[in-house]
Amino acid sequence: MSVSAEDRLSDYYGPFTSEREKEVLSVPLRLVGAWAENSADGVAEVFTEDGILILPGDVYKVGRDEIRAFMKAAYAGPFKGSGVTGKPVDVRFASDSVALLRTHGGILAAGETEIDPELAVRSTWVCVKKDGEWFLAGYQNSPRGAGATLRW
Amino acid sequence: MASAWGDASAILAAAGIEEDTSYYREFTGDDEKAVLTVAMRIQEGWERNDADFFADTFADNGSLLMRDDQLTSRQQIREYMKAGFEGYFRGARVRGWPLAVRFLDDTTAMIISQGGILLEGETETAPERQVRVTWIVVRTGDGLRLFSHQTSPLKG
Numbered sequence: 265m266s267v268s269a270e271d272r273l274s275d276y277y278g279p280f281t282s283e284r285e286k287e288v289l290s291v292p293l294r295l296v297g298a299w300a301e302n303s304a305d306g307v308a309e310v311f312t313e314d315g316i317l318i319l320p321g322d323v324y325k326v327g328r329d330e331i332r333a334f335m336k337a338a339y340a341g342p343f344k345g346s347g348v349t350g351k352p353v354d355v356r357f358a359s360d361s362v363a364l365l366r367t368h369g370g371i372l373a374a375g376e377t378e379i380d381p382e383l384a385v386r387s388t389w390v391c392v393k394k395d396g397e398w399f400l401a402g403y404q405n406s407p408r409g410a411g412a413t414l415r416w
Numbered sequence: 417m418a419s420a421w422g423d424a425s426a427i428l429a430a431a432g433i434e435e436d437t438s439y440y441r442e443f444t445g446d447d448e449k450a451v452l453t454v455a456m457r458i459q460e461g462w463e464r465n466d467a468d469f470f471a472d473t474f475a476d477n478g479s480l481l482m483r484d485d486q487l488t489s490r491q492q493i494r495e496y497m498k499a500g501f502e503g504y505f506r507g508a509r510v511r512g513w514p515l516a517v518r519f520l521d522d523t524t525a526m527i528i529s530q531g532g533i534l535l536e537g538e539t540e541t542a543p544e545r546q547v548r549v550t551w552i553v554v555r556t557g558d559g560l561r562l563f564s565h566q567t568s569p570l571k572g
Binding site for chain 1: 462477479481482483484486488504508510515516518520521522523524526528531532533544545547548550552554563564566567568569570571
């Protein structure tokens with residue numbers, strides 16, 4: 265039996281069902297959508313013009329141009345055919361125009377539907393509202409589970 | 417006109433921290449310096465191994481990711497660090513420097529920094545413990561507070 269798109273969306277939102285929470289939660293959905301198409305442009309456009317991307321493995325990209333170039337190379341190589349998935353575990357507003365989302369998720373290797381435990385991450389999405397739309401001012405992820413070693 | 421974010425020297429003096437102006441690097445605007453005092457206060461909390469000093473720098477609903485533990489309130493942070501400073505983190509310090517300071521709106525700022533922890537007796541951060549950090553700082557009626565802190569390992 266197939267699951268409707270509406271059910272999938274409702275499962276994604278989980279307990280975060282207020283209009284303003286759902287509005288911010290559109291940000292990861294846009295990123296997942298762009299990633300599914302392996303679209304470097306699409307990923308870059310989820311960020312603000314000077315948005316920042318931080319990933320383990322010494323990835324620190326500042327601004328849409330750097331993010332676009334990084335994603336383009338990644339989709340031609342290690343991320344080719346991959347997807348991403350994630351589910352919100354926390355939504356908190358710092359102000360009316362700044363929100364923090366936390367998700368548990370990770371990269372899905374080409375053809376996979378479950379995250380390899382070694383690829384499981386905790387992500388923080390720093391979202392800002394500009395001209396009525398939410399964008400990423402910052403995105404960062406950190407290993408989840410056994411990979412979360414001692415650090416500060 | 418005085419910075420809406422406060423005066424860095426005054427904030428540090430009130431916290432009993434000697435101002436190290438080299439910490440600011442190129443972020444020497446009054447607002448930038450004020451925001452960076454939050455990171456300096458946290459560093460001082462480590463220096464003193466003082467869980468209360470550390471936790472009181474956070475907002476009530478501040479959040480902190482430590483290893484695989486997502487803490488989501490000042491009280492949780494206090495208890496976690498108290499146990500830490502009495503145990504594994506005894507004598508540990510942290511060092512770091514800012515890479516970016518961004519004002520997201522009138523009351524919210526983001527710092528990106530790099531650095532890491534030095535366990536007791538260590539003189540530099542071990543390569544596997546070097547991190548980049550996202551700090552979210554909020555301006556409240558009660559001064560600047562840390563709303564969120566998360567690190568990602570450089571290696572991995």
